[in-house]
Amino acid sequence: MFADLHELARAIKAWGAELGFAEVRITDVDLSRHEAGLQAWLDAGHHGEMDYMASHGMKRARPAELVPGTVRAIVARMDYLPMDTDADWRAKERLRQQDPAAAVVSVYARGRDYHKVLRNRLQALADKVKVAVGELGFRVFTDSAPVMELPLAEKSGLGWRGKHTLLLSREAGSTFFIGEILVDLALPIDEPTGAHCGQCEACITACPTGAILGPGRLDARRCISYLTIELKGSIPEDLRPLIGNRIYGCDDCQLACPWNKFAQRAVLPDFDARHGLGGASLVELFGWEEEEFKRRMEGSPIRRIGHERWLRNLAVGMGNAADAARGDEGIVAALRARSEHPSALVREHVAWALRRHGL
Numbered sequence: 077m078f079a080d081l082h083e084l085a086r087a088i089k090a091w092g093a094e095l096g097f098a099e100v101r102i103t104d105v106d107l108s109r110h111e112a113g114l115q116a117w118l119d120a121g122h123h124g125e126m127d128y129m130a131s132h133g134m135k136r137a138r139p140a141e142l143v144p145g146t147v148r149a150i151v152a153r154m155d156y157l158p159m160d161t162d163a164d165w166r167a168k169e170r171l172r173q174q175d176p177a178a179a180v181v182s183v184y185a186r187g188r189d190y191h192k193v194l195r196n197r198l199q200a201l202a203d204k205v206k207v208a209v210g211e212l213g214f215r216v217f218t219d220s221a222p223v224m225e226l227p228l229a230e231k232s233g234l235g236w237r238g239k240h241t242l243l244l245s246r247e248a249g250s251t252f253f254i255g256e257i258l259v260d261l262a263l264p265i266d267e268p269t270g271a272h273c274g275q276c277e278a279c280i281t282a283c284p285t286g287a288i289l290g291p292g293r294l295d296a297r298r299c300i301s302y303l304t305i306e307l308k309g310s311i312p313e314d315l316r317p318l319i320g321n322r323i324y325g326c327d328d329c330q331l332a333c334p335w336n337k338f339a340q341r342a343v344l345p346d347f348d349a350r351h352g353l354g355g356a357s358l359v360e361l362f363g364w365e366e367e368e369f370k371r372r373m374e375g376s377p378i379r380r381i382g383h384e385r386w387l388r389n390l391a392v393g394m395g396n397a398a399d400a401a402r403g404d405e406g407i408v409a410a411l412r413a414r415s416e417h418p419s420a421l422v423r424e425h426v427a428w429a430l431r432r433h434g435l
Contacts, residue, residue, distance in 0.1 A: 084208060085263050088150060091204045095197045096344050097152040098248060101266040103232035105139040105149050105258070107224055139223050143215045145260035151232040152201070153245070154194055155252045155340040156184050156347040158354070165339075166331045172355075173320060173328075176397035177407075179358045179390065181378070182301070182325025183251065186354055187347035189377045194218040194255040202257050209261060218255030229254045236271040239291040240279035240329040246272060249336035272335075282332035285318045300326035304389045305381055310424060311392060321358065321393040323386075324378055350376065358397065359410045362390040387414065387422045395429030403433050 078084040085102055092100035140146045162168065172178045184190065198216040206212040219225065226243055230236055234254065235245040242250045246269070273291075280288045287298035296302040300322050303311050311319070330336055342348075349355075351372045364372065366383040373379035378386070391414070394407050401407065411433075414426050 078208060081262065082264050084205075087208065088201070088205060088263070091201055092152055095200055096154060097197070097201075098155050098252065098340060098343075099153045099234060099245075100201075101151050101232035101234055102263045103149050103151060103228060103265050103268075105146055105228070107138070107227050107231075139228070139258055142223055143213070143258045145213045146215075146258040148259050148261060148263050148265070149228045149232065150201070150205075150257040150259060150263070151229050151234055152194075152198065152255050152257075153229075153234050153248070153252045154190075154197075154255070154344075155248055155342050156187075156190065157251050157339055157341045158183070158187065158348045159341050159343075159345060160348065161341050166336060169327060169331055173322070176321065176400040176404075177357050177359070178321055179356045179361050179393060180320075180322045181353045181356075182322075182327050184253070184347070185324055185377050186349035188350070188375050189379075190253045190347070191218055191220060191377070192375070193344065193346045194253055195220070198255045198257055202259075205257075205259070205261075213260035215258045216255070217258075218253065223256070223258075225254055225256060228256060231268050233266045233268045236269055236273075237292060238279060238333065238335075239273055239277060240283075240288055240333070241292055241294045242330070244272070244333070244335050245338075246335070247338060247340070249339035250330050250333060251336060251339040276334065278332040278334065279329035282328045284320065284322075284326070284328055285315055288329065300328075304385075308385070310421060311388065313428065316392050316428065317396060317399075319392055320396050323358070323361070323389040323393050324381070358390055358393050359406050362387065362394065362410050362414070384419045384421055387417070387419070388425045391422065391425035391429045395425075395432035398429075398432040398434075403435075408433055408435065 078087065089100045139149065172180050195216055195218055202214050202216055226237060229243050235243040238244040238250065244250050285298045285300060287295050289295055300319055303315060303319065304322065304324050369383045369386055394411055397404060397407055411426050411429050414422060417423050
């Protein structure tokens with residue numbers, strides 16, 4: 077069907093575009109130069125409670141051990157800004173952060189679960205390749221397997237690692253998801269791009285909790301995304317005031333990054349905000365009972381944290397509202413309504429929030 081692997085690689089990229097990917101590139105899977113950095117990060121404990129980061133050892137840097145026979149990774153990018161995003165979206169997001177009543181959900185999490193969207197489309201792409209070549213050994217994944225995805229994406233030329241450790245593209249900033257197909261087919265590889273951050277440290281300065289220790293050095297234990305999503309227990313009290321009204325994830329380093337003036341809107345409606353998550357209030361979301369939370373968050377990445385941690389995060393946001401709206405009747409009433417919640421975790425954070433309001 078194809079004259080050679082170069083022609084097949086071109087076809088793979090065209091099929092990717094048809095499936096909604098903004099860019100598809102191909103790389104080899106030698107990540108050996110990243111092993112020492114991964115080990116040092118783990119040794120420093122910067123992964124916090126994310127035990128899965130350490131449980132597979134150096135297999136994360138050895139894709140061929142994860143899927144025997146792997147020689148290439150097909151790496152794809154999918155933009156996620158909602159289709160109706162305005163040109164001044166970053167300024168609008170900052171204004172929401174300054175509204176003490178607003179519940180700020182990271183932009184990527186307001187729509188459908190990206191794991192499902194990307195995995196389904198990557199599978200469709202892999203199926204096309206399999207039809208073209210016959211036998212194909214492969215595995216599809218997106219943020220779902222013990223492999224260093226960002227180094228693979230960087231090596232493929234999708235972008236470079238910014239000082240905040242996220243992947244940056246000159247054409248699309250950092251507002252995109254990535255996914256991979258590991259294959260046993262020796263496709264021609266693409267060249268990486270250079271780094272283009274220069275002397276800029278806007279992301280480091282912007283981090284509310286100081287989680288970015290220096291260029292490319294992230295202590296996840298201080299990161300708001302980790303604290304509101306990955307951390308299962310109590311949020312450290314000294315970090316709670318720094319979280320503000322961010323109740324799921326954090327976009328501050330991306331909002332500060334100059335490259336995100338080139339951020340691209342999604343071509344799929346899947347990432348459009350659902351259930352008003354782009355403009356909801358803390359009190360409104362805090363009022364959801366568990367069944368309502370589960371129903372509304374069906375198909376959302378937020379559902380994975382569960383109702384208990386959802387209330388924990390919202391309680392922190394409502395406590396922080398005291399900085400601008402101390403004693404607000406609506407917020408105080410909502411907190412008091414949960415003060416006897418069955419969960420000790422929720423009760424603890426509600427009590428803290430009430431103390432912030434002087435109660």
